[in-house]
Amino acid sequence: MSLTLDAIRGCLEGVIPAVIATSAPGGEPNVAYLSQVHYVDGGHVALSFQFFSKTRENILANPRAVVQVVDPDTAAHYRLTLHYLRTETAGPLFEHMKAKLAGIASHTGMGKVFRLLGADIYRVESIEAVGGGQPSCAQPVRSRLPSLRTCSRELAACTDLDGLLEALLAGLEREFEIRHAMVLMADPVRGRLYTVASRGYPASGIGSEIPLGAGIIGVAARERTPIRIMYPAGPYTYSRALRETLLQQEPEADFETEIPFPGLPAPQSQLAVPILLGGAVLGVLYVESGRERRFSYEDEDALATLADHLALALRLLQETTEEPAAPGPAAPAGADRRGQAVVIRHYPANHSVFIDADYLIKGVAGAIFWRLLTHFTGEHRTEFSNRELRLDPAIGLPDISDNLEARLVLLQKRLREHCDFLRIEKTGRGRFRLRVDRPIRLEESG
Amino acid sequence: MSADAAPGPVLDAGLADFIQHHVSMNAAARDRDNRPTVARAYGCRVAPDRRELTLLFPAGHCPALLACLAETGTLAVVFSRPSTHVTIQLKGRCTGSAPASAADRAVVDAYRISFIEELASLGYPPGFARAMVPPADTEWVAVGFAPETLYDQTPGPHAGRRMERRE
DSSP: OOOOTGGGGGGGSSSSOEEEEEEOTTSOEEEEEESOEEEEETTEEEEEEOSOOHHHHHHHHSOEEEEEEEOTTTOOEEEEEEEEEEEEOSSHHHHHHHHHHHHHHHHTTOTTTOOOOEEEEEEEEEEEEEEOOOGGGSOOOOOSHHHHHHHHHHHHTOOSHHHHHHHHHHHHHHHHOOOEEEEEEEETTTTEEEEEEEESSSSOOTTOEEETTSHHHHHHHHHTSOEEESSOOGGGOHHHHHHHHHHHHOTTOOGGGOOOOOSOSSOSEEEEEEEEETTEEEEEEEEEESSTTOOOHHHHHHHHHHHHHHHHHHHHHHHSOOOOOOOOOSOOTTOOOOSOOEEEEEETTTTEEEETTEEEEOHHHHHHHHHHHHHHHHHOOOEEEHHHHHHOTTTOOOSSSOOHHHHHHHHHHHHHHHOSSEEEEEEETTEEEEEEOSOEEEEEOO | OOSSSOOOOSSOHHHHHHTTSSSEEEEEEEOTTOOEEEEEEOOEEEOTTSSOEEEEEEGGGOHHHHHHHHHTOEEEEEEEOTTTOOEEEEEEEEEEEEEOOHHHHHHHHHHHHHHHHHHHHTTOOHHHHHHHSOOTTSOEEEEEEEEEEEEEOSSSTTTTEEEOOOO
């Protein structure tokens, strides 16, 4: 059986620099180092184009090239005979390579020099095992399939969104030993992603937001492509990227209502996988590690598969018809009416809600919360259905992919973390109760 | 370049030293249909007058390279020091090939030590560094190379620039 590109994907991680041989039309050979040979699919690779070089001049005139790659575990060498097809200067492949190159550049101490001008796409015509290397160097790699199978089965057993997200993050930790992970959902109207679940951080960061296009998560969502970075990559790290992007996009950004992003301050490896369904980005699954080269092609395969599974589960849970409300017990709401009322303030401009002076939430989740509170104080209502919220013009959910459940999970978690007298409690499929354990007074501002 | 006197060697003494140890060496050639190929070399000896080099390849790794050289004789070799990224490329003519002599094998042995040392200094595991160089009992081929032009290929703004002789 001839050697396939899939069988040598490990050589395409940029760990050991590759070399490329080309030849000018006049017959003068040229040999140069390459930063990146990127796996596109079973029949194609993309090479990083960073400088206008002799290599580049040659392949535009004579599209034949041979690249030699080295297995970073065994040191075995392989020669790939390639045929240049085209160059991409934007889009998912380009952005993935650009992010990966940022990691390779910092790994090799060449951060200032490495800038991606294009992704040169080549057809792989043949692969030859050159020889060399010692198999004994390689660490035995555990198959990801049994882990994937276990996680998939657990996701399929979930009946609500909160449980689904927790099952995913718990599964990643137990089955894949991925200890730092989060799920962000997309708010297409505001062009933001907001954190709905996280695991492995001192503060959950639930509700923290990332602009589309910012850092590895924002780029993965915008370009709808997984992005995997093997080394520390400054421009894609959130401590830096987030603040810079926010200041750029919204110079007057209100940092008072910015919940800090929970991520590691200096991740050594990162992997962001978009959660896609029917061409739309529902969110991003993001994992990171304090270890270099932590996530492999196989991890990317497994997480991309789980993200697909998650997308379907999210849609199914959203479409599940709401059950009629079980006749619940007498509303415990407002059980304790004594004591001074807590002031809850709403700013309609961005639907931010403050409890006393403490910021709780904003955006669609803020609008939902305010709606529930006004029903509670006006009509003493405590029982609500997802359906009525979806149809409520005062909340203004976008018609398509409204992610109502995700917003309720976000609201529920923010309350659990930041307020001890307000709760959202599920009472059935598509139904919930607002529990208010202290007197409250609502104030509208602005 | 004046044609009246024989030009000096492309390599100065510093570069001649640079290309013999601690560096990665890769050679490219092309066949009569202008199809390129590449092979890694594991040792380089520079003649006292610096006008000719001897590059050492494992016989099993370089049949395509030798076939190209037999057809066209043009050769390009890139030398790069992993720890500094200092990189040069030499282009010129192949002057012949032969089974490696005992002296050539000694060149490979010395190179092996320096290259393993270089990779180890960068944090590569010792097992990996050793696996990068074929074992001593490999059958080696010595390829003669007369370089004619020299290029700076250290990544950066000057990458690809032709370097003049530095006499």
